[in-house]
Amino acid sequence: MQINMNTIPKLKTEMRCDSCPIRHRAVCARCDADELSLLDAIKTYRSFSAGDPILWRGEPVEFLASVVSGVATLSKTLEDGRTQMVGLLLPSDFIGRPGRMEIAFDVTATTDVVLCCFDRKPFEKLLMETPHIAQRLMELALDELDAARDWMLLLGRKTAREKIATFIELLERRSNSDAAQRIRTLPLPMTRDQIASYLGLTLETVSRQFSSLKKEGVINFSDRRTLTICDLPALQDATGNDADGGLPA
Amino acid sequence: MQINMNTIPKLKTEMRCDSCPIRHRAVCARCDADELSLLDAIKTYRSFSAGDPILWRGEPVEFLASVVSGVATLSKTLEDGRTQMVGLLLPSDFIGRPGRMEIAFDVTATTDVVLCCFDRKPFEKLLMETPHIAQRLMELALDELDAARDWMLLLGRKTAREKIATFIELLERRSNSDAAQRIRTLPLPMTRDQIASYLGLTLETVSRQFSSLKKEGVINFSDRRTLTICDLPALQDATGNDADGGLPA
C-alpha cells in the first residue's frame, strides 16, 4: 500500500476559506481577505483514511499542509523497532518545514484526515512576501515547541497514571466540546496501542490505567472509543500538573 | 540570591560582532554588515556564574538573547518537585519567544555563561523589518523542535545505557573538537545530578552507566568532569540510533 502525499490524487473541493473550520487558527489565521485569496489559489485538499501513511521519514515532500479535520500522528522508530510518537496533529496543526524537503519522522492518519496542502515552491514564495503568514507559522512552531517540552516532562518524570490523566485532559482541552458542560464526552482518536506509543508506555499499562480511573468514577467508557469525563477536577488532580495554569481564558 | 536577567548589570563589552564566536550560527547568522550593525546597536552582554539562575518560569522577561559561551539548561518541575530538563542551551542557541513575555520553564547557568541580550521592543521591531533575522529565528526554532522530538524518543523508549551514550554523542557532536581526531576529550558541563535530570534518570543510574561504559573501555575519565571517548563507533552503537544518520557533513 504505497500511498503517500505525493501520489495521492488531489481533490480540489469547493470549500471556500471563509467557511473553513480552521480559518482562524491555522497558518492562515492572520491573513486578510487579499492574503487569503493568494493562499486559496495554491491550496489543494487531500484526504486520507484512518490508518493510511501520510509521509515517511526521509522521503522528500513536495507539500506543506494544514490539518483541516481528523487526527494524524508523528512517530520515530529505533533500529530495533521500538517506536515513540512525538506529536499529535489535530485540526489547524501544520505539517512540514519551509526550506527542507525531508522530515525526520513518519506521519500517519489515525482517523480519516483531510489536509489543506500547499505546493512547496509557491508557498515558500508567499512566505517571503507575506509577513502575516510567516509570523503565524513562527507562532505555530513555537507552540509546538512548548508542547514538545511539556511532553518531555511527561515522558521523563510522570507516572503511568499521570500520563493517562494528562492525555485525557489534553484531548478535552483541544476538543471543541461545549464549554461549561460538567460532564464531557469525547471520542478517543486512537487505539490503546497508539496511546501507549504516545505516552511511552505499553498497551497493557494504558488499559490498566483506564480501568483504574474508571473504577474510581473519574471517567467512563460508553464504548471503547468513546470516553466520558465524570469528574474533571479529579482528572486534573491526577495529571501532576500545577493547579494554577495561568490566567483564565 | 534573587539574581536574574532583569536585575543583573549590563556589561557593554567591546566585543565586535565580526569576531564573535557565534557570528555564523546564532540568530544573526544570515545578517549582512548593515543588518549586523543594527543588532550591534541594541545588544548588551550579560554574564552569569555557574549555578546562577538566569530566568524563572512565569516571570516576565524584558530580553531575548543568544548564548555566546557556556552552557545553560531549561527545566520544568512538577508540583511535588520532580524535575525534568527540557533543553540544553549551548553557544549560538537562542532564549526567548517574540511576542510573549513569559516562559514556561526555568533557565539556569550550569557553567559560567555569557549572553548577548537584545531589549525586547527594539528586537521585535527589527524582526519585523529584517527578514534575514526572522528567517534565521524560524530556522533555530525548527531545529530546536527537531531536537525536542529526538529527546522525546530518548525519554520515552531508550534504556539507561542508550540514554547515556546518546548524551555523550550529543556533546561530542556539538563540541568544537578537532574534526577527525580518533580519541576525543570533552568537558562534561554538568553534574551527574543534572545529567540525570536531562535524561529522565536518577544520578545513581547515571553513575553506574558511566562506570559500565568505562569498564568496557568505551570512555574514560581523566577527572570526573573530563571525559575521553576511546571508542566512538562503540559509543554510537550504544545509542540505539539508526546507523545511517544521513549524508556526511
Add this chain to the structure above:
DNA sequence: TCAGAAACTTGATTTAGATCAAAGTCCGAT
C-alpha cells in the same frame, strides 16, 4: 592544612511498569 560540604560511586533492596499469557469483545466480510 584541614574541616566540612558537595559530588560521586557502589552495594542492597524495592517497585512500577514491562513482558508473557490467556480470555473476552467487537466488527467487518463472506
Add this chain to the structure above:
DNA sequence: ATCGGACTTTGATCTAAATCAAGTTTCTGA
C-alpha cells in the same frame, strides 16, 4: 448469522531502574 481477525482486558511473573544506604573523592574556604 457466523467466522476470523483486530483490539482490549486482566492476571501472573519478571526486570530495569528507583530508592535506600554507606562509603569515598574532590573541592572550598577559613
